[in-house]
Every structure is written in structure tokens, then in C-alpha cells.
Amino acid sequence: MKAVIFDLDGVITDTAHYHFLAWQKLAQSQDVHFDEAFNENLKGIDRMGSLELILAGASRSYSDAEKLALADSKNAHYKTLIAEMSPADLLPGAVAALDWCRAQGLKVGLASVSKNAFTVLESLGITDKFDYVVDAATIARGKPDPEIFLRAASELGVDPADCVGVEDAAAGVTAIKAAGMFAIGVGQPATLWQADTVIPGLEQFKNMMETLCKTGASSGSCS
Numbered sequence: 001m002k003a004v005i006f007d008l009d010g011v012i013t014d015t016a017h018y019h020f021l022a023w024q025k026l027a028q029s030q031d032v033h034f035d036e037a038f039n040e041n042l043k044g045i046d047r048m049g050s051l052e053l054i055l056a057g058a059s060r061s062y063s064d065a066e067k068l069a070l071a072d073s074k075n076a077h078y079k080t081l082i083a084e085m086s087p088a089d090l091l092p093g094a095v096a097a098l099d100w101c102r103a104q105g106l107k108v109g110l111a112s113v114s115k116n117a118f119t120v121l122e123s124l125g126i127t128d129k130f131d132y133v134v135d136a137a138t139i140a141r142g143k144p145d146p147e148i149f150l151r152a153a154s155e156l157g158v159d160p161a162d163c164v165g166v167e168d169a170a171a172g173v174t175a176i177k178a179a180g181m182f183a184i185g186v187g188q189p190a191t192l193w194q195a196d197t198v199i200p201g202l203e204q205f206k207n208m209m210e211t212l213c214k215t216g217a218s219s220g221s222c223s
């Protein structure tokens with residue numbers, strides 16, 4: 001393996017909860033039922049894709065202009081929720097995982113479909129820990145399409161088969177597998193059943209990677 005490509009929301013920081021709160025408020029404003037179980041379907045899905053899924057439960061149809069206005073209002077709310085983020089919002093094990101990759105000589109990429117990813121990385125103080133961060137605005141097809149992971153691998157100069165992807169969302173794991181990479185799921189095995197292996201959080205990342213390197217389970221050997 002030569003590179004590790006991380007998702008951001010729900011893997012490195014708990015912005016997944018802020019997305020949930022912002023979508024919940026929007027759904028309530030449109031009288032659409034919304035709960036944690038439904039939100040699971042939105043994880044990893046881009047902004048307009050998520051909005052379409054929510055509005056599918058509404059009693060009326062929406063014009064493109066209305067949809068854009070709703071997406072803008074969700075994003076404005078989301079931005080107020082992330083405004084106070086700081087390095088204290090890093091999930092346990094996140095910095096250690098990123099630093100371990102670099103110490104091993106592995107390339108480190110970020111593949112988030114969030115257009116707020118650069119802002120969040122800056123607030124967390126970890127921008128310089130990545131060799132390449134995909135700009136979500138340049139991605140045509142969101143997860144579960146593999147485009148974003150393939151772009152990261154290409155920009156890092158690494159064959160997708162030599163990459164490990166790390167994801168908390170089912171759609172993200174599907175994208176990693178479709179890109180031909182080894183998938184580490186972060187969360188519940190029942191949700192992330194497509195992943196090659198699942199860990200509860202990044203605190204277990206280093207041990208998992210060392211085991212993979214020893215057994216050659218990913219792609220033969222490490223860097």
C-alpha cells in the first residue's frame with residue numbers, strides 16, 4: 001500500500017452530527033419526517049443529492065430555484081454550526097492516524113464531497129497533514145461513484161490498487177470499492193458491510209494498518 005485516502009465528516013471530526021442537525025431543521029420546515037435512521041442514507045451524499053432524498057418525502061414538488069434556495073439555507077445553518085470549530089473537535093485518534101501514515105512514508109489524501117471541507121480542515125488545524133485534498137467543487141459525480149477517490153489517487157500519483165480508503169458512510173465504502181481500493185469502514189459493521197474491515201474509530205487505525213501490513217491483506221505489502 002502506498003497511500004491512504006480519508007473521508008472527513010464522521011471520520012476525522014464529528015461534522016456528521018452538524019449535517020444531521022441542519023438537514024433535520026430543513027426537513028421540519030418542509031413537514032418531512034426525518035430521523036437518525038433516515039440520516040444514515042444521507043451520509044457521504046453531496047448537498048443536492050441529500051436534498052433530493054429529503055424532498056422525495058414531501059407532499060409537493062419543488063422548482064429548481066426552490067431547491068437551490070433550500071440547499072443554500074441548509075448550508076447557511078451548517079456554517080453557523082461549524083463556525084466555532086477548533087482542534088478540540090478532532091475525533092480521538094485522528095491526528096495520530098494521519099501522523100502515523102506520514103511516518104510510514106504513505107501519501108495522505110482527503111476525499112470529502114463537502115464544499116466546506118477546506119474550511120473545516122483549517123479550523124481543525126490539519127490542512128498541512130494532507131498531500132492532496134480533493135476540491136469537491138470539481139467533482140461531477142458524488143459518492144457512491146468512485147470519481148472522488150480515483151481523483152485523489154491520480155493526484156497523489158498512486159495506483160488505486162495501492163490505496164486504502166477510510167469511510168464512515170455506506171455510500172463512501174461503495175465508492176472506495178468501486179475505485180478498486182481496500183476499504184476501512186469506521187463505525188458499525190452492520191452498516192458498513194461492504195468494507196474489507198471495520199474499526200469503531202481512528203483510535204484503532206494504527207493497529208489495524210499494522211495488522212494489514214503484516215498479513216498482506218490489503219495489496220501484498222506496505223510501501
Ligand SMILES: O=P(O)(O)OC[C@H]1O[C@@H](O)[C@H](O)[C@@H](O)[C@@H]1O
Pocket residue numbers: 008009016019042043044045046047050075112113114115116117169
Ligand atoms: O454541504 P456540504 O458541506 O458540501 O457537504 C456535502 C456532504 O458532505 C459529506 O461529507 C457529508 O457526509 C454529507 O452529509 C454532506 O451532505
Ligand SMILES: [Mg+2]
Pocket residue numbers: 007008009010011016043044167168169172
Ligand atoms: Mg463521512
